[in-house]
Amino acid sequence: MSKIKVVHYLNQFFAQIGGEEMADMEPELREGLIGPGIALQQALGADYEIVATVICGDNYFGSNLEEAQSRILELIKPYSPQLFVAGPAFNAGRYGVACGTIATAVEKEFGIPALTGMYVENPGVEMFKKDLYIIETANSAAGMRKAMPKIATLAKKLINGNEIDLPAEDGYHERGIRVNYFHDKRGSTRAVDMLLQKVKGEEYQTEYPMPFFDRVPPATPIIDMSKAKVAIVSSGGIVPLGNPDRIESSSATKFGKYDVTGMDRMSKDDFISIHGGYDTAYILEDPNLAIPLDVLREMEKEGQIGELANYFYSTTGTGTSVGNAEVFGTEIGKQLLADGVTAVILTST
Amino acid sequence: MVKEIERYGLPVVHMCTIVPISLTIGANRIVPTVAIPYPLGDPHLGEEKSKNLRRHLVEKGLDALQTEVDGQTVFEE
Numbered sequence: 001m002s003k004i005k006v007v008h009y010l011n012q013f014f015a016q017i018g019g020e021e022m023a024d025m026e027p028e029l030r031e032g033l034i035g036p037g038i039a040l041q042q043a044l045g046a047d048y049e050i051v052a053t054v055i056c057g058d059n060y061f062g063s064n065l066e067e068a069q070s071r072i073l074e075l076i077k078p079y080s081p082q083l084f085v086a087g088p089a090f091n092a093g094r095y096g097v098a099c100g101t102i103a104t105a106v107e108k109e110f111g112i113p114a115l116t117g118m119y120v121e122n123p124g125v126e127m128f129k130k131d132l133y134i135i136e137t138a139n140s141a142a143g144m145r146k147a148m149p150k151i152a153t154l155a156k157k158l159i160n161g162n163e164i165d166l167p168a169e170d171g172y173h174e175r176g177i178r179v180n181y182f183h184d185k186r187g188s189t190r191a192v193d194m195l196l197q198k199v200k201g202e203e204y205q206t207e208y209p210m211p212f213f214d215r216v217p218p219a220t221p222i223i224d225m226s227k228a229k230v231a232i233v234s235s236g237g238i239v240p241l242g243n244p245d246r247i248e249s250s251s252a253t254k255f256g257k258y259d260v261t262g263m264d265r266m267s268k269d270d271f272i273s274i275h276g277g278y279d280t281a282y283i284l285e286d287p288n289l290a291i292p293l294d295v296l297r298e299m300e301k302e303g304q305i306g307e308l309a310n311y312f313y314s315t316t317g318t319g320t321s322v323g324n325a326e327v328f329g330t331e332i333g334k335q336l337l338a339d340g341v342t343a344v345i346l347t348s349t
Numbered sequence: 350m351v352k353e354i355e356r357y358g359l360p361v362v363h364m365c366t367i368v369p370i371s372l373t374i375g376a377n378r379i380v381p382t383v384a385i386p387y388p389l390g391d392p393h394l395g396e397e398k399s400k401n402l403r404r405h406l407v408e409k410g411l412d413a414l415q416t417e418v419d420g421q422t423v424f425e426e
Contacts, residue, residue, distance in 0.1 A: 023385070058385075094367065097369055127373050215352075216375060216377070218422075219358050219359055219360040220358070220417070221360055221414060221416055221417050221418075222360060222414050222415050225414070230411075233350065233354070278385050279386045281386070282387040286399070288389070289392070289399075290389065292403050292407050295400065295404040295407045296407060299407070299411075304411070325350050326350075326353050329352065329356075330353045333353055333354035333357040336354065341359065342359065343360055343361075343362075344354055344361040345362055345407070346351050346354070346363050347389065348365035348366075348371070349366070
């Protein structure tokens with residue numbers, strides 16, 4: 001029996017090509033397996049063979065979504081894969097988006113099972129869990145050893161056409177798919193049971209969870225920008241030299257507020273970026289690339305905006321939990337409002 | 350952060366490169382930027398042109414803040 005042909009997708013980091021300095025690398029294909037592919041091959045066993053590994057830099061993918069997809073599909077086509085595995089991406093946001101995008105594209109183009117793995121807070125989960133099986137992983141590559149067997153087990157089920165179990169059992173992020181089955185109690189009985197449990201204050205499990213859309217209605221627009229007070233907020237990790245508040249370069253637990261009174265532009269002598277999730281070389285040279293102080297000062301002088309707040313708020317976006325980001329936003333918003341700010345520019349790297 | 354600030358009724362424009370992430374988190378006014386390591390400008394163009402590009406993007410951001418939207422809106426070129 002010939003082996004099931006597998007193609008694996010990795011970013012520049014997991015393919016051991018380089019870190020942020022290589023994040024612009026264009027799609028490339030290597031025969032056989034690389035890095036995490038070893039664990040994947042082991043978990044899949046002798047009936048499977050990773051025939052090729054396709055690699056792409058996270059920045060290249062993120063900045064060229066369409067082109068990256070079509071080029072990768074072209075690269076892997078000659079290998080006629082029967083199974084596609086991307087990542088896992090753990091809590092890496094750009095990598096997660098890339099894994100989800102390419103796995104979805106492969107599944108559609110070749111009609112083969114494609115799956116990936118991510119930590120629950122990776123934005124890729126929310127974007128792709130309806131389209132894909134995304135195995136739930138830890139938030140860092142330390143979870144590789146546990147993640148690969150789960151990916152392999154589910155992959156084999158998909159290949160063999162076995163029944164897929166509930167998300168909690170097979171270890172994937174809930175896809176919102178409903179499956180019919182016969183329950184030993186009829187619906188009305190279960191509903192009354194659930195109601196009684198609720199009345200008694202006991203724990204109960206709904207059979208039909210309501211989707212949770214946390215959306216904020218758009219604020220009303222600024223009518224007259226020449227009277228507005230504008231403030232800058234950024235997740236690009238820009239801080240004064242020496243990082244006085246010791247903001248973390250990843251998974252931030254705090255934000256800072258930094259004074260720019262009397263400054264016409266962001267000088268590299270005053271500010272640096274401590275962000276650990278992108279190559280900061282450009283921004284270290286010119287921090288205005290993240291905090292556009294120079295042009296906003298010009299516009300303030302020209303009267304195009306009423307006033308620019310003499311500070312900016314800053315934190316590190318990478319790996320930062322949603323819970324922390326919400327706390328930062330709530331606190332920053334409160335302070336901005338108290339200071340009479342009427343419009344906010346939030347920049348992200 | 351975008352959402353929690355906007356919850357106070359302050360309009361926020363999110364200027365970022367990976368627009369799908371911004372859409373997922375729920376930003377309402379989104380202006381796509383140049384690249385992840387240099388969102389506002391392009392160092393390869395030289396200082397002056399990079400700054401002009403930044404000015405153009407910031408103007409777009411301010412336009413977005415003056416535009417009525419009824420849901421998530423990406424302000425393309």
